[in-house]
Amino acid sequence: MNRVFKALADPSRRRILQLLREGPLSAGDIARHFDLAKPTLSGHFAVLREADLVDQERQGTTIYYRLNLSVLEEALSGLMDSLGIGQGDGAVRDIQLAKPGK
Amino acid sequence: MNRVFKALADPSRRRILQLLREGPLSAGDIARHFDLAKPTLSGHFAVLREADLVDQERQGTTIYYRLNLSVLEEALSGLMDSLGIGQGDGAVRDIQLAKPGK
DNA sequence: TGGCTATTTCGGTTATTTGCTAAATACCGA
DNA sequence: TCGGTATTTAGCAAATAACCGAAATAGCCA
Numbered sequence: 001m002n003r004v005f006k007a008l009a010d011p012s013r014r015r016i017l018q019l020l021r022e023g024p025l026s027a028g029d030i031a032r033h034f035d036l037a038k039p040t041l042s043g044h045f046a047v048l049r050e051a052d053l054v055d056q057e058r059q060g061t062t063i064y065y066r067l068n069l070s071v072l073e074e075a076l077s078g079l080m081d082s083l084g085i086g087q088g089d090g091a092v093r094d095i096q097l098a099k100p101g102k
Numbered sequence: 103m104n105r106v107f108k109a110l111a112d113p114s115r116r117r118i119l120q121l122l123r124e125g126p127l128s129a130g131d132i133a134r135h136f137d138l139a140k141p142t143l144s145g146h147f148a149v150l151r152e153a154d155l156v157d158q159e160r161q162g163t164t165i166y167y168r169l170n171l172s173v174l175e176e177a178l179s180g181l182m183d184s185l186g187i188g189q190g191d192g193a194v195r196d197i198q199l200a201k202p203g204k
Numbered sequence: 205t206g207g208c209t210a211t212t213t214c215g216g217t218t219a220t221t222t223g224c225t226a227a228a229t230a231c232c233g234a
Numbered sequence: 235t236c237g238g239t240a241t242t243t244a245g246c247a248a249a250t251a252a253c254c255g256a257a258a259t260a261g262c263c264a
Contacts, residue, residue, distance in 0.1 A: 002113055005107070005110050005111050005116070006111045006251095008107050008110070008111070008181070009107045009108045009110070009111035010251090010252085011104055012252095014107070014181070014184075017185060018184055018185060021184075021185050021186050026210080026211090027210075027211060027212090028209090028210060028211080031211095036252090036253075036254095037253070037254055037255075038210090038211070038212085039211090039212070039213080039214095039253080039254070039255080039256095040252070040253050040254070041211095042211065042212055042213085043212095043251090043252075043253080044252090045211095045212095046212090047251095058260085058261090060210090060260095060261060060262065061208095061209060061210050061211080061260065061261045061262065062209085062210055062211080062261095063210075063211065063212090067185075069185070069187065072185065072187065073187055073188070076178060076181070076182065076187070079110070079116070079178070080178065082116075082120055082123075083119060083120060083123050083169075083171070083174065084123050085171065085174065085175055085178070086175070112221085112222085114222095128240080128241095129240075129241060129242090130239090130240065130241080133241095138222095138223075138224095139223075139224060139225080140240085140241070140242085141223085141224075141225080141226095141241085141242070141243080141244095142222070142223055142224070143241095144241065144242055144243085145221090145222075145223085145242095146222095147241095147242095148242090149221095160230090160231090160241095162230095162231060162232070162240090163230065163231045163232060163238095163239060163240050163241080164231095164239090164240060164241080165240080165241065165242095
């Protein structure tokens with residue numbers, strides 16, 4: 001979960017996730033959207049993979065990345081829960097707090 | 103928004119936000135929960151403040167921090183929107199993936 | 205095998221982050 | 235004004251992150 005938030009901290013990586021939302025893309029396809037060198041992108045892919053936010057699948061000589069929504073959802077709703085943010089029905093409800101008495 | 107995710111990338115800072123969920127706390131109160139030196143915590147507060155995730159209020163010699171939920175909610179739901187994650191009542195609905203044929 | 209394309213790994217540079225101690229600032233109360 | 239408590243600023247070291255070009259790897263096809 002820490003890895004997920006670390007991965008989300010970089011705008012380029014968030015952008016990659018956005019691009020993947022519409023469907024799997026190859027590393028090269030993604031690279032075309034950025035101004036970064038391919039090795040740099042490759043590093044970003046590694047971070048996303050380690051956070052389990054994307055899956056990799058080789059197809060011949062090209063590698064496709066696919067968004068792994070469930071991990072992201074889990075991390076976000078985990079955070080939201082831990083902070084008591086709304087989010088519909090999955091929220092934290094019964095937390096009784098000892099209000100710190102000044 | 104970038105600042106928000108950067109701020110969320112550190113576990114100590116997420117923990118601080120969690121603590122603040124119960125209500126405002128002074129810097130010292132928060133420090134008591136951590137094993138870090140106070141100047142280090144102070145740095146974390148600064149990051150959270152710059153991300154607008156907390157508000158600061160001086161009261162005499164002590165400074166109270168208060169969680170600013172709305173900014174956090176906005177950032178999270180902004181991300182979720184941009185990725186098509188459910189968030190309202192439900193789930194992702196209309197994303198069809200061209201599965202790369204294995 | 206040799207060449208082509210796609211992607212990653214290697215090695216290095218620079219910037220950012222995290223943590224520390226010591227010192228400065230701010231406020232309060234006697 | 236002096237002393238004490240609360241917090242931040244300053245200065246620094248170490249670790250991590252982001253980026254690059256060059257070279258290596260992997261698969262494909264003639």
